[in-house]
Amino acid sequence: MPKDHGIGASNKRREDIRFLTGTGNYTDDINIHGQAYVYFLRSDVAHGKINSIDTAAAAAMPGVVRIFTGADFEGIGGLPCGWQVTDKHGEPMKEPPHPVLAQGKVRHVGDPIAAVVADSLDQARDAAEAIELDIEELPAVVDMKAAVQEGSALVHDDIGTNLCYDWGFVEENKGAVEEAFSKAAHVTTLELRNNRLVANPMEPRVAVGDFNRASGDSTLYTTSQNPHVIRLLMGAFVLGIPEHKLRVVAPDVGGGFGTKIFHYAEEAFCTFAAKQLNRAVKWTSSRSEAFMSDAHGRDHVTKIQLALDADNNFTALRTETYANMGAYLSTFAPSVPTWLHGTLMAGNYKTPLIYVNVKAVFTNTVPVDAYRGAGRPEATFQLERVIDKAARELGVDPVELRRQNFITEFPYATPVAVEYDTGDYHATMDKLVEIADFAGFEARRKDSEAKGKLRGLGVNCYIEACGIAPSNLVGQLGARAGLYESATVRVNATGGVVVMTGSHSHGQGHETSFPQVISEMIGIPEDQVEIVHGDTARSPMGMGTYGSRSLAVGGSAMVRAAEKIINKAKKIAAHLMEASEGDIELKDGAFSVAGTDKSVAWGEVCLAAYVPHNYPLEDIEPGLEETAFYDPSNFTYPSGAYCCEVEVDPETGKVTIESFAATDDFGNIVNPMIVDGQVHGGIGQGIGQALLENCAYDENGQLLSASYMDYAMPRASDVPFYKVDHSCQTPCTHNPLGVKGCGEAGAIGSPPAVVNAVIDALHSGGHKVEHIDMPVSPSRVWAAMNG
């Protein structure tokens, strides 16, 4: 029987009612009396020197309140980068300034040059057209390999190079890796590109800055995954506002996928301008503006080589990657191709020697940062593609080649610095073979062939490191922040519970799943538990939601705070029942004395804490409210195996996804229905990356895909129903819930399965195609078949 409440129950999402009835409260739904609107005049060239900006005529236009340019931000901090990578020579990365509004140069299409504040948005937009710009266009840096050649134009003249860093990992192993390659019985090489993507949460970014002259307090309402992080970065590094004078609220947020982690210029601008003008200032991104101002994702160019011995054991792996940083360093950009990518190159396999080289490159494109999976999809894609290629070259079954090299003993210390605590890769693969019906594939292939189609089956495994992250470890690796999470559990006098979490829900369902944990621990119904998130004035300092960390880290903080509550409540109960504390048991919302029939209800203990007439005041304080900060001792390591079946139309090159199956080991699961949805969404995005999505620039740095007409998002007609299973569970060993996190798995695990399936289909038709870069569009497939 599935559970009907508590941990493991598929509770219906309580947040859904407001979303379904149009009564959600998203940032753009917030309007402040008397607010002004800002329109950003953005660069339409990729690279240029700003000779002059004449705002005189524009400033005289109707409704204009004020026009700001880079000059207004001189002496004010730029947007900070939260992670410093050290290169292979021990030198810090190059870290150029990132002004709120462009100063001296524009460096990508979309770079904000001026901000027009007016009574209405139309007036602001009209006035922006009247600004006279003299911008001298410079040669654009677009191609990463060309960018690091001698003589290339420079995105940032002052640093004298477009190379942000050249990272080697593990540098000490490089020699041993070379030696293993020289002794290999077989070496498989693959060159590929991980296509540039735009996260595209359906809610565009919005910022509303407000200022209260009486109190001197600033408030920012923003579409963020981590309001506390924004408060810290913007307050301390950009605007110089101390935290107690700055409140950041991220109300209902319409999806994030990483791109709403970062601190953006528009947030700083609205907060700054509201104070300057003593008037609320609102900005709502248009979709085309989102394409040229939201941080992009992926964009790696990689060469990967796998060495095998005569028995097909993996003996070494080496990779060389160019990673696009774009024009400026976005908040966590440097960590993505390094610590979120290099550390995952072992995958599910016991390859003893690994060397990863990453060159991060500045180009005249929108900054690139974390997008769902962040570094881990890039690692998984290249590894799982090269294994498939090796299997084909060696004439062995790709599943068997994987199985033969699986890590089977845990804990397992990889040669790339991380230690997997648990996993069972054969179990998820066995389950996959079953739910994807491998046995029936040949018959299905025959059916497809009878229709004139080619059918392929692609498999891959994945491992990810999430539950981000142990603070002392990431500190050593260059993070300029801690990565703990916080929770305050407030028990009210009549027994209801409010949990204030530093974690943030923008679709993940915290308001439903977090109460299930409290309900399980205390034994009260979920509807007596309320979750508060997204407001720095209400929750303790938290690091927010990304890296599949909400439950693993935020949930753990909540468990620790609830444990403190329970310990204190037991003391109160012991006093009320005149028993010894050690004999008190909590079950189903009541405290009892072991071995007796004495008991006192949860609500009575709570009431006693707030009306402490009969209360051990000499030993404990009144009240029942506790806070905990939880810092994980390791990452968590979800893993799984994915299978995609495609049909390829040899006439047109069109690929259709016929079925998709995913088996994931997420450890323990609090709400299986929510977990299914997280996996579905990730797979949808992964299929989008594999078949449809591509953020394209031309050689002049013009963004070619700045609307949904040019950037192909996956639609309902592009995807099938998914078969997902998460019954293989090896609980995480180091967090109190035994959970691993499920938010990114689908996006990490699915692209290689799709491409492996397409290549398999083509081979079945006699086309010896070794690789097609994503998106695997009809024209690319057709060209590969007929090339």
Place this chain on the structure above:
Amino acid sequence: MSKIHVTTTINGDAVEFLADPRETLLDCLRDHVGLTGTKEGCGTGDCGACSVELDGTLVCSCLVLGVEASGKSVQTIEGMATDSELHPLQRKFVEHAALQCGFCTPGILVAAKSLLDRNTSPTEEEVRYWLAGNLCRCTGYDKIIRAVMDAAAELRGEAA
């Protein structure tokens, strides 16, 4: 620019507002009528987040001028549930957890209702193609399609 007085019916109620002739119906609903359930995901007719019905026709309200609503009847997400009861589609969306961040949801529900008003027995393919104009970035569409088909079955009187 001088404003135009618009008299219209929204979710069955007579409504008046003043609109700049350049303003979209979407902006009028959100900014003048206070119905913020209808969302802007693109402003170019490509995402369906702004879907409403205008005299029974499914439209992208970002592509319709506010003044065009004059004398017509507009149905938005706010009119889908009655005071006491959710529409079967809304109920099925909860049961299937067919939403995550909820931003696309009003548009998808309005579009799905428009489908079921016309076709009570859509096939999976028909549902997928009808909703192909509505982008959802969170769900991968699986549960949305299931919820719509399940709601259709309920509306036909078939036990789920």
